[in-house]
Amino acid sequence: MTLATINPATGATEVLVEPHAPDEVFSRIDEAAAAARELQSTTFDQRARWMHAAADILTDQAEGLGELITVEMGKPIHQSIAEVHKSAKVMRYYADHAETFLADSPLEDPGVVGASRAWTRYEPLGVVLAVMPWNYPIWQVIRFAAPALMAGNSGLLKHASNVPQAALFLDTLFERAGFPVGSFRALLIGGAEVAGVLADPRVKAVTLTGSEAAGRSVASIAGDHIKKSVLELGGSDPFIVMPSADITTAAATAVRARINNNGQSCIAGKRFIVHSKVYDEFAAAFAEQMSALVIGDPLDPATEVGPLATEAGRNSLVELVDDAVHKGAEVLAGGFAPDREGFFYAPTILAGLNDSMRVVQEETFGPVASLYRAEDAEAALRIANQTSFGLSSSVWTSDPEEQAWFLQGLDAGAVFINGMTISYQELPFGGVKRSGYGRELAAAGIREFCNLKAVWAA
Numbered sequence: 001m002t003l004a005t006i007n008p009a010t011g012a013t014e015v016l017v018e019p020h021a022p023d024e025v026f027s028r029i030d031e032a033a034a035a036a037r038e039l040q041s042t043t044f045d046q047r048a049r050w051m052h053a054a055a056d057i058l059t060d061q062a063e064g065l066g067e068l069i070t071v072e073m074g075k076p077i078h079q080s081i082a083e084v085h086k087s088a089k090v091m092r093y094y095a096d097h098a099e100t101f102l103a104d105s106p107l108e109d110p111g112v113v114g115a116s117r118a119w120t121r122y123e124p125l126g127v128v129l130a131v132m133p134w135n136y137p138i139w140q141v142i143r144f145a146a147p148a149l150m151a152g153n154s155g156l157l158k159h160a161s162n163v164p165q166a167a168l169f170l171d172t173l174f175e176r177a178g179f180p181v182g183s184f185r186a187l188l189i190g191g192a193e194v195a196g197v198l199a200d201p202r203v204k205a206v207t208l209t210g211s212e213a214a215g216r217s218v219a220s221i222a223g224d225h226i227k228k229s230v231l232e233l234g235g236s237d238p239f240i241v242m243p244s245a246d247i248t249t250a251a252a253t254a255v256r257a258r259i260n261n262n263g264q265s266c267i268a269g270k271r272f273i274v275h276s277k278v279y280d281e282f283a284a285a286f287a288e289q290m291s292a293l294v295i296g297d298p299l300d301p302a303t304e305v306g307p308l309a310t311e312a313g314r315n316s317l318v319e320l321v322d323d324a325v326h327k328g329a330e331v332l333a334g335g336f337a338p339d340r341e342g343f344f345y346a347p348t349i350l351a352g353l354n355d356s357m358r359v360v361q362e363e364t365f366g367p368v369a370s371l372y373r374a375e376d377a378e379a380a381l382r383i384a385n386q387t388s389f390g391l392s393s394s395v396w397t398s399d400p401e402e403q404a405w406f407l408q409g410l411d412a413g414a415v416f417i418n419g420m421t422i423s424y425q426e427l428p429f430g431g432v433k434r435s436g437y438g439r440e441l442a443a444a445g446i447r448e449f450c451n452l453k454a455v456w457a458a
């Protein structure tokens with residue numbers, strides 16, 4: 001197992017990081033367990049002060065940290081800096097709201113259960129392991145860590161092997177802000193070592209954001225040990241456009257939805273399902289704008305689409321597009337890897353798809369859009385629900401009946417009406433079907449790793 005920063009824009013190995021030996025992993029779990037005990041006796045106010053201090057560190061270092069993100073995983077620099085600021089924001093959000101979200105809740109009429117007083121309270125579980133992906137190397141981790149620590153848990157991070165410098169930054173962040181030593185620790189290990197950590201009795205629960213394969217493996221290990229798990233897995237979100245929509249806005253938003261983060265976002269619109277009455281108009285505008293995007297060095301502020309994060313990721317995308325093209329798909333934009341160093345792929349639109357093509361079922365984790373024609377709302381909904389994923393969805397229509405139809409019928413953790421899916425700290429985030437289970441963000445996110453204790457008093 002190699003932990004390395006390989007600059008996706010050049011393919012050059014920039015930094016190699018030595019993995020932790022088993023005894024180092026053991027002592028880090030010990031530190032986290034000790035910190036969890038210590039955190040349980042701290043107040044919300046104290047933790048909030050530390051959390052705000054950690055947010056200040058992110059804000060102060062946003063430019064440098066943004067550059068680090070871009071060098072490690074290739075997203076355009078302005079998006080990397082925005083990721084850092086968004087992470088600081090969610091830290092402040094949980095610092096300010098954790099106490100309310102986790103407040104005791106009394107039973108209004110305790111007599112119905114034969115008690116003089118009865119109530120529920122939230123208590124932290126202890127050490128929680130987070131297995132995290134590279135696509136938002138700071139945000140994904142922080143949106144777990146901020147609520148977990150504010151609830152009084154401690155965290156262990158197993159970050160993706162291609163973002164070790166982000167892992168090292170996060171390893172010390174909370175301690176630097178004043179949290180007890182060990183409150184949040186990175187484990188520099190590979191996926192194979194996760195089983196041993198999760199089996200450790202000091203570790204109480206796990207959250208994983210990543211692929212279906214990793215989720216299946218980690219959740220079954222957690223199941224073996226009867227430990228709580230939350231899974232945030234892949235998505236192949238539908239973006240449905242009906243005739244009453246503002247097609248110009250829908251097409252421009254479709255481009256942003258598909259190419260944000262160089263197309264490597266779980267909640268990106270990936271399948272664009274367009275009513276036949278407006279299909280030609282939408283397809284023309286979408287193809288024109290996807291073809292005009294500026295591909296280039298992600299450190300250059302003018303760049304709109306940078307490289308994919310890894311060579312393997314780029315190769316998977318090439319295979320998916322080639323499979324569809326060999327089986328008769330039409331290419332409306334892109335469809336090739338530009339002839340340059342690094343792991344680039346051109347923004348692409350595939351149309352004329354049929355069920356024999358892998359792209360119909362599998363997630364395209366890069367700037368590749370699938371375009372479908374639907375004869376009516378029923379057909380649009382059927383296509384939208386035909387994958388095994390159910391993360392989010394976006395529906396463009398000004399007809400209230402159609403909005404209600406899609407809202408009711410879409411198998412997804414979220415529906416965005418006349419807008420693209422974005423994660424907001426105030427809204428719960430998570431999926432159904434093979435996109436996973438459990439929720440992050442909002443009040444639901446901080447309650448995932450708590451024991452909801454019922455209290456009954458005679």
Ligand code: NAP
Pocket residue numbers: 131132133134135158159160161162189190191192194195209210211212213214215217218231232233234235265266267363365391435
């Ligand atoms: P990945 O290969 O599953 O990696 C994610 C994390 O899991 C990494 O830390 C990885 O470590 C680890 N891992 C992989 N296999 C494992 C195993 N068998 N046991 C334990 N840990 C294992 O996924 P990825 O390629 O990095 O990320 C892309 C996927 O994540 C996409 O499907 C995307 O949609 C999904 N995603 C979902 C969300 C969401 O919130 N729903 C958000 C972002 C991304 P190594 O790097 O060491 O292999």
